[in-house]
Amino acid sequence: MPWKGISDPYKIWVSEIILQQTKVEQGEKYYVAFVKKYPNVADLANANQEELYALWQGLGYYNRCKNMMLAAKEIMHSHGGKFPNTYAEILSLKGIGAYTAAAISSFAFHQPYAVVDGNVVRVLSRVFAVKDSFHTAKGKLAFQLLAQSLLSKKEPSAYNQAIMDLGALICRPKNPNCQECPFQKNCKAYLADEINIYPTKKTKLVIKERFLHFFLFEDKHHLYITKRTGNDIWRNLFTFFSIESDNAEKVEFPNDIKIVHSVEPQVISQLLTHQKITGIFHHCKTNPQIIAKLNLIQIKKNALSQFAFPRLLISFLEKNNYL
């Protein structure tokens, strides 16, 4: 790598920013071009923004170079053009977070700050069987403290480089080379044969789409409803008799329920935290046998407000002037 052995904090900074969310192979030529066109902080601070963006073209995350220029100007104005050498000052620069501040202060200034990036998280989570996700505040703190406690205070630079290399080359995301890993005998994940569950993923919010077909039974003065039970949404609330389907068009309904085909079913959706509920309201022909068979509750239309309905039902009732 072209930045190998470099001690200039500016060039280390450039390399670290380029490598954020970017593969080494992809970033290399950008790094070479960048330090050639802008060899130092002053050059970057005085850069033409159009040219800077042009140089960055294809690399993505364009705020990275925008922030670098802002930071370069800040270094010129507040630090006399000399790259700051304390963690706090480095961290305060635009576009530099905990990882990059630790990387620069350890690599350029040999200060004892442990880097925590994706590689480090992977290594530590496996070796120490850390199940907290780095994407939570708790997990972030846990990995930060653990990494800092392991850091070699004598050679923070070598330590940081080593643990990231271990993550990149041996303790890889897929097919880690545990046979050649120096920590094989100490790795809790390996010993438990649980390499594949680490690092714990961010729990992505999956919005499940559900289709509830409601069957509306009524007569002149009454509606027929049911109380929802079971471990599902709207427990203990009242709705029309319903059947769930995997689509809005078709539903398997009992043979003895007669849909009023002259009335198109009404469709209303409601977005919940984890579910998108689509209600399809079918107007049905009512007869006493079905009411009894489905064990429906007869309520007076002028007493609807005494019952707790889900919002989706309220919407339907309001739209149709029941409420």
Next chain:
DNA sequence: AAAGCGGGGCT
């Protein structure tokens, strides 16, 4: 805590 920000490689 979650969204937004690019692009490329991998499955």
Next chain:
DNA sequence: AGCCCAGCTTT
């Protein structure tokens, strides 16, 4: 098509 990756800022 979805997931992941040497992150940070804004909301």
